[in-house]
Amino acid sequence: MELDEQSIIEQPVSNTTLIYEGIDYNAYSLIQLACMAESEITGQSIAKFQDAMKLQLIVIKSKLSNQPENNLDKLNALLRCVYDEQGFTGDWKAFFKVKNALLSSVLSRRKGVPISLGFLLIEMLKEVGFDAYGICFPSGFIVKVLLNNESLYIDPFNGQLVGFTELELKVRGQLGNHARLTSDMLQADSNETIIKRYVNVIKAGYIQADNVELALLCSDILLRLDPEDAFEVRDRGFLFQQLDCFQLACNDFTYFIEQCPDDPIVSLLKQQIKSMSDDLVAQVLH
Incomplete structure (x- = not known):
């Protein structure tokens, strides 16, 4: 078939x-x-x-x-x-x-x-x-x-x-x-571990294809399974940023910074938050 x-x-x-x-x-x-x-x-x-x-x-x-x-x-x-x-x-x-x-x-x-x-x-x-x-x-x-x-x-x-x-x-x-x-x-992995890996692989494929909406859906599934996964929240923030959903992206980046303050990417995320916040202010003024 x-x-x-x-x-x-x-x-x-x-x-x-x-x-x-x-x-x-x-x-x-x-x-x-x-x-x-x-x-x-x-x-x-x-x-x-x-x-x-x-x-x-x-x-x-x-x-x-x-x-x-x-x-x-x-x-x-x-x-x-x-x-x-x-x-x-x-x-x-x-x-x-x-x-x-x-x-x-x-x-x-x-x-x-x-x-x-x-x-x-x-x-x-x-x-x-x-x-x-x-x-x-x-x-x-x-x-x-x-x-x-x-x-x-x-x-x-x-x-x-x-x-x-x-x-x-x-x-x-x-x-x-x-x-x-x-x-x-x-060691054999659990079904949970393997399915999360599988959805991540699909998400990566959609990101590579610039299909941000479906990549975001994959991220939503992963966060449904593990709502406190700070790294997945961070990744979702980047997807929101690509869709110009700046407030949602800022929220996700802020959550990651709070959970992983010593991560090397924190300084970059802070810059992104400032840039998006400036864009949000400009949108309101106009």
Whole structure:
């Protein structure tokens, strides 16, 4: 089932609040939560996505029907099916585009970024019986599979199994040459942590596309989930500033300064507040 990519990205937003403070993250799968977030942001039909996903899962199950035992051979067969035969792949050429973050677009195009591809891969792995989890790894989303009391790690961007040496190289590439892989980095993250990361990725895509209104909606969802996140309040302030909502921006910057007075960006924010306050006075005078 094909989903119209352009309509997914540009259609009006939903009026229904699906992601809210106090939501029971454990009552939903990762892909359900991600689909709910996308539906709230873009208005994309959850039922339409679910139908398309069901078809994809049927294909995967039929391809692996002759491999009932969950072992390394079956895991490799699944990865070949998804990445070689079905053509799912990471999109280097348009890495920061919204179409590579939104699940419905990624399912239709079979191209995406690690977190969106990771959600789809986890769902496929679970459908055929594997225990699969997500990790918000420093360099990008990683999928963890438990197999015979052993943890295996998959880079969902290319479908490759990655060992500790490769994972440490990824860490050093992201955090600096002196950084080292630690056991904490390989722990499965909660649905709450992962969904917040996912909405942040979508927000970044909309910022990159200069779609400030939808970026602001993403920020609203994140603050709904964590109203006291001072850094998200600060980011929302910058979005308000771009929309010439100077009083709202000043309020957000002031809140951040109060919560994080020693942050290096405080002096810049104070300058921004003064500049916007002058603009507000000028607007009133005219």
